[in-house]
Amino acid sequence: MLITLRSLTFLVLLLFLGTCAGNEASEDGSHHHEAAPAANATAGKSKSPHTTAMGNIGNAHVHIEYSSPSVRGRTIWGGLVAYDQVWSTGAHNATAVTFSEPVRVGDTDIAAGTYGFFTIPGREEWIIILNENYDQHLADDYDQSLDLIRVTVQPEKLPEPVESLTYAVEPSADGAGGAITVAWDSLKVALPVSATE
Structure with missing residues (x-):
């Protein structure tokens, strides 16, 4: 039972961290999405503007x-x-x-x-x-x-x-x-x- 309780605790901790990381990625993704046009404009800057x-x-x-x-x-x-x-x-x-x-x-x-x-x-x-x-x-x-x-x-x-x-x-x-x-x-x-x- 002790191993099962440890496994269960570990699994809950992994799920919790995965959910937090998913939210950060989502927030991070929207932030990068907003910044993407400026980054793309610089990266794709024309040699003949x-x-x-x-x-x-x-x-x-x-x-x-x-x-x-x-x-x-x-x-x-x-x-x-x-x-x-x-x-x-x-x-x-x-x-x-x-x-x-x-x-x-x-x-x-x-x-x-x-x-x-x-x-x-x-x-x-x-x-x-x-x-x-x-x-x-x-x-x-x-x-x-x-x-x-x-x-x-x-x-x-x-x-x-x-x-x-x-x-x-x-x-x-x-x-x-x-x-x-x-x-x-x-x-x-x-x-x-x-x-x-």
């Missing part, structure tokens, strides 16, 4: 949404980014530029709206493109017939390399004009933009 740039040119608010890849020791120009081919000028989805008011690029008036921003990088000059289709993966669905404008620009050699692709809206001193700039690795290009009258 989605980011934005914005500013004003004249009365127009310019908003740019893009994914920003990094150099990470790679050859960018003529390597990761091919020369003489349409590039989404970012990673993942095409870069989208939104103008809150009409603007002028060169001699072309561009209506308020959202447009795809593409480039064709060259060794000596680049072509910057605003296209009607901004909702696409990279340049997979790029259609030249939807181009609103193509502007040829000279790339500027940067004194210091830029690790992550960076867009900026740079207003001119008088505020009536400015540029959308793209800098990455050793180069920077600018699309001149002005307010409409």
Whole structure:
């Protein structure tokens, strides 16, 4: 009887501890469940994070949404980014530029709206493109017939390399004009933009 009483006591103790451990695991599990999105967001952090740039040119608010890849020791120009081919000028989805008011690029008036921003990088000059289709993966669905404008620009050699692709809206001193700039690795290009009258 003594062995049976010990066995019974041991069994009750095991059940009690098992129940307590189960409650702790349940509480712990719900705590980790709540924290999981933050942990997963960090663990799955994109190497080309989605980011934005914005500013004003004249009365127009310019908003740019893009994914920003990094150099990470790679050859960018003529390597990761091919020369003489349409590039989404970012990673993942095409870069989208939104103008809150009409603007002028060169001699072309561009209506308020959202447009795809593409480039064709060259060794000596680049072509910057605003296209009607901004909702696409990279340049997979790029259609030249939807181009609103193509502007040829000279790339500027940067004194210091830029690790992550960076867009900026740079207003001119008088505020009536400015540029959308793209800098990455050793180069920077600018699309001149002005307010409409």
